Amino acid sequence: MIWDEKISEEIQHRLTVFGWICFLIFTLLVVRLWYLSVFQEEWYKEKSERNWLRIIPLQALRGSIYDRYGKVLAEDLPRFRLVLLEGSMDVKEAQRKVKEILGEEIGFQVKDMSPGEKVLIEDLPLEKVIKIEERREELPGILVESYSHRFYPAEEVLAHVIGYVGRITAEELKNLSSSGYEVWDTVGKGGIELFYESLLRGEKGYRKVGVDALGRVRSVLEHSPARLRNSLVLTVDLEFQEYCYHLLQGKRGTIIVGRPTGEILVLASQPSFDPNTLSGGLTTQEWSRLVQSEKRPFTNRATQALYPPGSIFKLVVALAGLEEKVISARTSFSCPGFLEYSGKRYYCWNRAGHGSVNVERALAHSCNVFFYNVALALGPEKIVQYAQKFGLGTPSGLDIPGEKASLLPTPLWKRQNQREMWYPGDTLNLAIGQGYLLMTPFEVYRLLCGVATRGKIYRPHFLQAVLNREGKLIREVTPVLEREVNLRGETWDLLLKGMELVVTQGTGYACRDVPVNIAAKTGTAQNPHGKDHSWFGGFFPVDQPRVVFLVMLENSGDGSGEAAHAARRLIDWFLKYRGLTDEER
Amino acid sequence: MRNDKILLCLACVLCFLGLVAIYSVDPAREAGWSMQSFFGRQFFWNVFGWSLFIFFALIDYRVLVKLGWLWYFLLLLALGAVLVFGESDETGARRWIFSQSVQPSEFAKIILPLFLSFYLSKNRENIPSYALLLKSGFWVFLPVGLIFLEPDLGTSLVLLVVWLGMLFISGFGRNHFALVGLGLGGIGAVGWSFLKDYQKERLFTFLDPWKDPLGSGYNVLQSQIAIGAGGLGGQGWLSGKQSQLRFLPARHTDFIFASWCEQMGFLGGVALILLLGFFIWIMIRIARHAPDLEGKLLASLFGVIFVFQVLVNVGMNMGVMPVTGIPLPFVSYGGSALVVNVAIVGLLYNIANSGRKKVAKCRFRWDYQQ
Numbered sequence: 001m002i003w004d005e006k007i008s009e010e011i012q013h014r015l016t017v018f019g020w021i022c023f024l025i026f027t028l029l030v031v032r033l034w035y036l037s038v039f040q041e042e043w044y045k046e047k048s049e050r051n052w053l054r055i056i057p058l059q060a061l062r063g064s065i066y067d068r069y070g071k072v073l074a075e076d077l078p079r080f081r082l083v084l085l086e087g088s089m090d091v092k093e094a095q096r097k098v099k100e101i102l103g104e105e106i107g108f109q110v111k112d113m114s115p116g117e118k119v120l121i122e123d124l125p126l127e128k129v130i131k132i133e134e135r136r137e138e139l140p141g142i143l144v145e146s147y148s149h150r151f152y153p154a155e156e157v158l159a160h161v162i163g164y165v166g167r168i169t170a171e172e173l174k175n176l177s178s179s180g181y182e183v184w185d186t187v188g189k190g191g192i193e194l195f196y197e198s199l200l201r202g203e204k205g206y207r208k209v210g211v212d213a214l215g216r217v218r219s220v221l222e223h224s225p226a227r228l229r230n231s232l233v234l235t236v237d238l239e240f241q242e243y244c245y246h247l248l249q250g251k252r253g254t255i256i257v258g259r260p261t262g263e264i265l266v267l268a269s270q271p272s273f274d275p276n277t278l279s280g281g282l283t284t285q286e287w288s289r290l291v292q293s294e295k296r297p298f299t300n301r302a303t304q305a306l307y308p309p310g311s312i313f314k315l316v317v318a319l320a321g322l323e324e325k326v327i328s329a330r331t332s333f334s335c336p337g338f339l340e341y342s343g344k345r346y347y348c349w350n351r352a353g354h355g356s357v358n359v360e361r362a363l364a365h366s367c368n369v370f371f372y373n374v375a376l377a378l379g380p381e382k383i384v385q386y387a388q389k390f391g392l393g394t395p396s397g398l399d400i401p402g403e404k405a406s407l408l409p410t411p412l413w414k415r416q417n418q419r420e421m422w423y424p425g426d427t428l429n430l431a432i433g434q435g436y437l438l439m440t441p442f443e444v445y446r447l448l449c450g451v452a453t454r455g456k457i458y459r460p461h462f463l464q465a466v467l468n469r470e471g472k473l474i475r476e477v478t479p480v481l482e483r484e485v486n487l488r489g490e491t492w493d494l495l496l497k498g499m500e501l502v503v504t505q506g507t508g509y510a511c512r513d514v515p516v517n518i519a520a521k522t523g524t525a526q527n528p529h530g531k532d533h534s535w536f537g538g539f540f541p542v543d544q545p546r547v548v549f550l551v552m553l554e555n556s557g558d559g560s561g562e563a564a565h566a567a568r569r570l571i572d573w574f575l576k577y578r579g580l581t582d583e584e585r
Numbered sequence: 586m587r588n589d590k591i592l593l594c595l596a597c598v599l600c601f602l603g604l605v606a607i608y609s610v611d612p613a614r615e616a617g618w619s620m621q622s623f624f625g626r627q628f629f630w631n632v633f634g635w636s637l638f639i640f641f642a643l644i645d646y647r648v649l650v651k652l653g654w655l656w657y658f659l660l661l662l663a664l665g666a667v668l669v670f671g672e673s674d675e676t677g678a679r680r681w682i683f684s685q686s687v688q689p690s691e692f693a694k695i696i697l698p699l700f701l702s703f704y705l706s707k708n709r710e711n712i713p714s715y716a717l718l719l720k721s722g723f724w725v726f727l728p729v730g731l732i733f734l735e736p737d738l739g740t741s742l743v744l745l746v747v748w749l750g751m752l753f754i755s756g757f758g759r760n761h762f763a764l765v766g767l768g769l770g771g772i773g774a775v776g777w778s779f780l781k782d783y784q785k786e787r788l789f790t791f792l793d794p795w796k797d798p799l800g801s802g803y804n805v806l807q808s809q810i811a812i813g814a815g816g817l818g819g820q821g822w823l824s825g826k827q828s829q830l831r832f833l834p835a836r837h838t839d840f841i842f843a844s845w846c847e848q849m850g851f852l853g854g855v856a857l858i859l860l861l862g863f864f865i866w867i868m869i870r871i872a873r874h875a876p877d878l879e880g881k882l883l884a885s886l887f888g889v890i891f892v893f894q895v896l897v898n899v900g901m902n903m904g905v906m907p908v909t910g911i912p913l914p915f916v917s918y919g920g921s922a923l924v925v926n927v928a929i930v931g932l933l934y935n936i937a938n939s940g941r942k943k944v945a946k947c948r949f950r951w952d953y954q955q
Contacts, residue, residue: 007709011881011885015869033903038816038817041814
């Protein structure tokens with residue numbers, strides 16, 4: 001019993017100590033709890049929010065682009081992509097799981113998206129979206145996200161005008177970051193898309209969501225939808241454009257059709273590219289293949305390529321000659337098939353000669369010798385001066401970027417750039433649109449517009465109207481008179497008469513028997529790259545021109561041939577499907 | 586109120602809070618009162634446990650203590666069976682038998698104190714002595730070793746602490762503890778090489794969870810975030826972001842304290858801690874008033890078990906203890922643990938009752954004997 005009592009006493013004592021130890025332990029636990037949940041509350045709250053709060057930026061909707069009749073030229077369509085929330089799974093692991101579920105070889109295009117997200121697959125087809133959604137549980141942190149994709153229904157038909165969109169580059173971002181662009185934004189990369197970027201760009205939205213540990217969205221806390229701001233209506237007539245584009249099939253060249261007051265109905269350039277593939281993101285290989293292609297599909301042949309205009313330039317020479325009274329309606333020169341000048345023979349295209357020609361017949365038959373004589377009398381400066389009156393040599397202000405300006409050579413220019421003096425032969429070349437003279441087809445078209453309006457030069461434009469997000473018209477583009485070429489009425493009359501004769505009697509015979517009076521001019525441009533370039537341009541009806549057209553085909557020979565035939569077909573199409581009176585439907 | 590009544594009330598309240606907490610984070614809450622949902626199963630285990638309570642409260646604990654060897658060998662048998670026929674859980678550790686319904690290591694928490702009280706009372710003449718220390722150490726290390734091999738580091742630690750607690754309560758001195766310290770140090774050095782990689786990782790992670798916030802440090806960080814995000818008043822029942830959106834792992838078992846604190850805040854957490862503290866205080870009081878050595882030792886060893894489990898579990902929830910998979914008594918989901926805990930309450934009730942009733946009788950008997 002002594003043992004018992006002794007032990008009992010010791011145990012009572014030890015139990016007291018044990019009680020104090022417990023007290024200490026529980027005090028420490030309470031202190032630690034206070035530290036975490038009261039003292040450090042804010043810090044942990046923020047950590048917790050980082051877990052479950054996610055702000056998903058919603059890509060801005062880009063405005064649609066329509067043609068003049070409301071046909072869609074470009075629009076944003078919804079697509080799906082597979083996104084991995086970072087930190088929820090290893091990329092390799094995620095790929096393995098996705099592959100397992102989709103059960104086939106999947107092309108992964110892993111790239112960084114907005115912060116914290118990685119794209120696994122772009123443009124996921126709907127049936128695969130369903131497959132993934134069905135087995136959601138197995139894929140924590142993998143989301144199907146919808147995004148908008150730029151779609152161009154016209155494909156390559158209108159590529160050079162509309163342009164395309166793409167992910168913003170570092171350089172663009174630097175210039176645009178002040179207006180709220182971010183790394184994952186898309187911007188216009190060419191054509192209308194680039195020129196009207198500020199109008200087309202929509203308002204970004206965002207979605208604040210609560211996600212669970214599997215990355216599933218459990219609640220939407222805030223939603224500010226992405227919205228589009230403006231849509232654009234272009235002056236382009238898509239059906240007509242398609243027709244003209246197919247006229248160029250298999251060739252290299254361009255067709256421009258429009259109104260003399262500046263509206264452009266058609267601007268087709270072959271070869272072309274499909275902007276859909278570019279907006280979808282091209283591999284480096286595909287890209288370099290396109291860029292380095294000998295066909296140069298990215299070059300807009302209407303505004304970015306320079307060609308010798310050939311005989312079409314004779315219009316300028318004729319105007320200058322008439323206005324400067326170097327020639328008159330009664331002036332005629334004899335054409336034996338060549339002009340002999342300082343012991344050298346300069347040939348007419350028709351070696352047999354045209355006989356005695358006045359200005360009208362000279363235009364109709366495109367007689368070189370006549371214009372040699374006029375040019376020699378005028379001198380190169382005067383010719384160039386008249387060309388400049390029409391605004392040639394300076395960009396027209398057309399609303400697509402990258403427009404090039406014509407090269408109008410003068411003796412001064414030659415001295416400065418070629419370090420050579422100007423020979424009379426250069427003047428003769430200039431008279432027939434050859435030699436150093438290079439023009440873009442679009443400037444030739446502008447020249448034709450200027451002639452059609454008897455000297456009123458309107459600014460050319462694609463934009464017809466701007467619509468707001470409800471589709472209401474908020475801005476309409478009206479013709480802007482840019483400059484006026486004041487010439488005597490007689491000068492215009494004679495020139496137009498000559499251009500009419502081109503069709504009825506001369507080189508433009510392909511367009512004969514059209515139920516409307518056409519004024520036109522052919523051009524056959526020699527060039528160092530092979531066969532002649534084939535030009536044909538004009539307008540109709542002559543007395544009140546409504547339509548101006550220009551066809552240019554690279555290396556297709558005589559202007560009276562392929563280019564004129566193509567022009568005939570487009571005129572026929574226009575008269576049949578659009579007509580001259582009710583085409584403003 | 587008398588100790589036994591208070592003890593009973595506290596245990597009931599804790600069990601009820603456990604059900605409430607499990608319900609709030611039950612991933613299968615929609616299943617309702619059925620065996621599919623976790624709170625439904627926990628409720629069933631409560632019913633089962635409290636009917637066992639009646640058994641343990643009525644039968645004299647001295648009878649149970651006298652059968653010490655029997656319990657001890659049954660325990661070794663069960664633990665051996667686990668190692669041979671055991672079933673693995675998601676961590677790969679073999680801890681279960683009977684298709685993952687029984688975890689024998691949990692029963693060690695009631696059997697080892699019973700056995701040690703029995704063993705010490707039997708050898709009370711040798712307290713304190715090196716021989717007794719070594720012998721009791723040997724008997725303890727057999728089941729501890731078996732549980733360690735499962736592996737279940739947490740439970741083996743608990744049992745080790747029971748032994749240390751026994752040495753302390755029964756009055757072993759400094760020199761004894763120095764020897765124990767030396768021995769444990771040696772065993773620890775050897776045992777370290779036996780630790781599985783994930784166990785080592787857990788221990789390292791405890792020191793710096795931010796080293797691998799998505800891997801081994803994830804649990805610790807998420808539970809601290811949950812507690813911190815709860816703030817003073819909590820985010821409200823059924824609405825903690827960490828627990829409801831499942832960022833918090835094991836939110837109905839090991840980390841139930843964190844999910845409780847996220848929902849109920851600092852105040853709710855303190856209330857829970859104070860309840861547990863009060864419960865342990867009552868256990869110590871019962872030990873003090875126990876009529877005999879067996880009762881004193883048994884009650885205080887149960888106290889040691891509870892304190893250690895609360896300390897480690899709440900501590901790991903708050904990031905001051907390594908993650909060892911020790912549940913929070915009464916509150917964490919888990920059938921075996923709950924049944925064992927309620928059985929312990931039964932034994933304590935038993936001790937408290939006999940202490941109260943027999944004080945007079947004992948005195949009378951002692952007087953008579955003297």
